[in-house]
Amino acid sequence: MSVAATPAAAAAHDRATELLIGCYTGPQCRGIARHRFDSVQGRIDPQPLEVIETDNPSWLTFSADGRHLFALNENGPASADPVGRASSYLLARGNARSQRLSQANTLGDEPAHASASADGKYLFVANYAVAAAPGGTLAVLPVDGEGRLQPAVQVMTHLASGADPERQASTHVHAAVPTPDGRYLLAADLGADKVYVYRYDPARSAERPLRAAETPHLALPPGSGPRHLLFDASGRRAYLSLEMSGEVVVLERDEDRLRIVQTLALDPGRREGNAAAALHLSADGRFLYASNRGEDNHIAVYAVEAGSGRLSPLQRRSSEGRGPREFALTPDGRHLVVANQHSGSLVVIARDPDSGLLGATLQTLPAFAPSDVKFVP
16 A cells, blocks of 8 residues: 655655766666665665766766756767767756756867856866877866857867876876866866966956966976865865875965975875875865775875864775775765775765764665766755
């Protein structure tokens, strides 16, 4: 016998937390799955609310108002569709269906990271580009008032460091992150061992909104391979993962100038086999989390010192799988969801919001080559 849901229960159901899971597409995964997340039990509903079919959605990000989803299609010469693309959607909630609004060429191979400008006018895309030729680029795609992507208006290129003859023979732009005040854009280039700094000035030129800042870049140690970057709420400090050396760096920012204040190894006992990846701060800014893949497959937990932003190691927690490419903290801060790309799993781990420590594994869900996981704002 079925029992009708009470209005209160139905309302609670409608307000359930939702998350998006991207994947590298194949017969077992067709794009982006939207799931409900039970924030009380710490479990992902295995049955998706919808599947948004799109090729290789490696990175997901939202417009400032949360209405629009931008997904990167990490295509390249080896893909069925050899063209790197970005797609935009009007994002649905509950049992509704999301609507694809547009798709645009990113003018580069294997786009791997993107951010929307604070004013909503542009999407900044990091084209990683696996092959040495033509190498990675930073592309600027306008976004219209309805969330539709327009053809790229600007493409920025860099010079490779060559410190690692195999992995750094060309540039590999791996992150494009605006400063919280919206005045600058930082681009982490794994192949160049540099973080490039651009002045964002669309009033000067809507067709070329980026120009090199007076201090055009920050050089990192040769062969370190900068990957992902994020700012704290103040915008005066940033955190950077160094993929190849397996480290996290604390940066101090003064306008366009960046200064290294601290460098820590994600696994102090490991010199080889590192692959540092994702970085995320807790909502209160008190804790930083970073994933290391390769032979490590752990989440490193750090306490953030108030004022200086310096890090103190707290914990190293297994990701319970191989290749923790991305992870996300739940909106209430009580759980962390890890996307283990190589072992094909999503793992939900309990988190103590007060201590920042990660606890028990609450759920392990099979997932084909997950690339990204984001909670819907």
